[in-house]
Amino acid sequence: MSRKGWRRIALALGTLMLALLVGCQSIGGFDPGKMIVNQLSVKSMESSSTFELHFDWDDEALAQQDPEAAKIADLFRTITLKSDHAMVDKDGNIAINGELAFAKAAIPFSLAQNADSMVLQIEGFKQPIVIQSGGGGLFPMVEEDQADNEVYQEAATKIAGELASYLFGHVSNPPVMNVEQVNESVHGESLNLTKVHAELNGEQLGGLLTEFMTSIAKDEEGLRQLLQQVIQLATTLPPEVLEEFGFTAEEAIPTETELDEFVKELMGSFAEARDQLLAEKSSPEWNEIFNEGLTFKTDLFIDSEMNIRKSDLEIGLGAELFKDSEIPLEGVTLHSMQETWNVNGDVEVPAADIPDNAMSLFDFYLAQPYEVLRQMDPTSKLYGLLKNDLEIDDQEFTASYYITDDNGDIYVPLRPTLIDFGIYDLTFIGKGKYIQFRDEAIQRTLQVQLGTNAAKVNGRPLQLKHEVRVVNGVGYVNADDLFGLMGAEYSVSKDENGDEALFVTRDL
Numbered sequence: 001m002s003r004k005g006w007r008r009i010a011l012a013l014g015t016l017m018l019a020l021l022v023g024c025q026s027i028g029g030f031d032p033g034k035m036i037v038n039q040l041s042v043k044s045m046e047s048s049s050t051f052e053l054h055f056d057w058d059d060e061a062l063a064q065q066d067p068e069a070a071k072i073a074d075l076f077r078t079i080t081l082k083s084d085h086a087m088v089d090k091d092g093n094i095a096i097n098g099e100l101a102f103a104k105a106a107i108p109f110s111l112a113q114n115a116d117s118m119v120l121q122i123e124g125f126k127q128p129i130v131i132q133s134g135g136g137g138l139f140p141m142v143e144e145d146q147a148d149n150e151v152y153q154e155a156a157t158k159i160a161g162e163l164a165s166y167l168f169g170h171v172s173n174p175p176v177m178n179v180e181q182v183n184e185s186v187h188g189e190s191l192n193l194t195k196v197h198a199e200l201n202g203e204q205l206g207g208l209l210t211e212f213m214t215s216i217a218k219d220e221e222g223l224r225q226l227l228q229q230v231i232q233l234a235t236t237l238p239p240e241v242l243e244e245f246g247f248t249a250e251e252a253i254p255t256e257t258e259l260d261e262f263v264k265e266l267m268g269s270f271a272e273a274r275d276q277l278l279a280e281k282s283s284p285e286w287n288e289i290f291n292e293g294l295t296f297k298t299d300l301f302i303d304s305e306m307n308i309r310k311s312d313l314e315i316g317l318g319a320e321l322f323k324d325s326e327i328p329l330e331g332v333t334l335h336s337m338q339e340t341w342n343v344n345g346d347v348e349v350p351a352a353d354i355p356d357n358a359m360s361l362f363d364f365y366l367a368q369p370y371e372v373l374r375q376m377d378p379t380s381k382l383y384g385l386l387k388n389d390l391e392i393d394d395q396e397f398t399a400s401y402y403i404t405d406d407n408g409d410i411y412v413p414l415r416p417t418l419i420d421f422g423i424y425d426l427t428f429i430g431k432g433k434y435i436q437f438r439d440e441a442i443q444r445t446l447q448v449q450l451g452t453n454a455a456k457v458n459g460r461p462l463q464l465k466h467e468v469r470v471v472n473g474v475g476y477v478n479a480d481d482l483f484g485l486m487g488a489e490y491s492v493s494k495d496e497n498g499d500e501a502l503f504v505t506r507d508l
């Protein structure tokens with residue numbers, strides 16, 4: 001996809017989320033902005049949710065473009081992430097049980113996270129994957145003192161609330177928005193809730209966005225009051241936190257002159273952003289982003305304490321957004337549903353215990369695909385998906401360099417070619433006459449002798465068809481000999497630049 005195409009999609013998604021987050025003006029006695037700010041005070045809860053991502057492919061065009069890609073696209077036409085039960089306690093510990101579903105498989109998983117580590121168990125893996133933060137968090141000096149940490153958390157929540165309230169005051173309601181009282185089931189419990197329904201398309205969103213920037217660029221007094229409130233709240237922070245931001249307690253309170261200069265600087269930035277946005281609105285690209293093919297609708301169900309207890313959100317991206325992306329997509333739909341209960345209640349999250357056989361995320365990241373598969377149950381659905389459908393362990397690359405002798409035989413430099421296979425360790429034996437390496441993918445130890453056709457496979461001698469050559473101090477092995485020993489195949493053809501290249505594949 002071109003950079004331009006990615007930017008269009010990213011901007012569309014980002015501005016849709018802005019419309020969701022910044023809220024609206026009061027309607028029917030209900031204040032959406034206050035409701036959204038209230039979510040910042042939620043410290044613990046339990047929930048269940050479903051997030052579904054659906055790709056509407058132009059199947060015929062995709063098959064013509066890349067048949068293999070068409071097969072993969074069909075596997076992931078609909079991706080569903082389901083959380084059967086998620087818990088968050090007041091200390092920020094998290095536990096989730098759910099599944100990730102594709103066309104051919106639903107993969108159960110569980111996740112447990114505390115301040116120091118996250119343990120992810122995926123059905124099909126013989127051992128869990130662990131991500132360790134090393135402790136300390138964002139402000140390690142503060143977290144050593146629980147009292148100071150609570151002060152920081154309280155001040156940060158209030159600052160976020162003040163900022164959100166300031167932004168909400170500059171956003172108009174969506175064209176379609178209504179509020180009604182309903183009786184709705186949440187986690188098996190019948191509740192009296194306020195239902196907020198809103199709809200918006202890309203054209204309307206573009207109008208709201210320009211209105212927002214125009215309004216905020218005029219509100220100098222509102223900005224000044226916001227900064228004064230933030231400064232006042234910042235003075236309640238522990239000295240250690242201020243030092244993390246590069247301030248002393250005295251420096252955290254600016255003079256009236258410094259505040260005036262800062263306000264004028266910000267207002268200038270807002271005005272510049274507004275002018276740029278208005279200029280963009282008159283460009284042809286604006287209508288390619290902000291058009292009726294971009295849709296957003298949501299239903300929020302709020303209780304008497306302004307907590308969101310149930311939600312249903314759908315975002316649609318029409319074909320217009322993908323026309324310059326070179327991807328044959330006719331649309332993308334994102335749909336999420338969530339139910340929440342025990343809000344700010346007594347939630348007990350199980351400890352994130354780390355088993356002795358756990359694999360670190362770093363080791364997982366460094367592992368070759370075939371090594372990942374060896375950590376899995378070969379009878380599991382995930383193994384079948386990765387091994388048979390996605391063929392993640394198969395290898396293919398374009399050889400870095402090769403030479404041809406007078407007979408037309410092809411020779412490849414040993415070390416760079418092995419690196420292309422993911423093999424980095426070579427052992428030189430007998431003052432460099434022998435080169436030995438381990439091919440873990442096929443569990444063979446191979447050895448060749450420079451200047452001869454003598455070789456060994458797992459200690460058993462054999463004769464190569466060609467001698468191993470040394471050219472300018474570099475060892476070269478005949479392509480038929482080396483790739484034959486490693487179970488790989490190769491061909492010579494034109495690359496994308498029209499030059500002859502050696503393409504190597506290995507089916508593991």
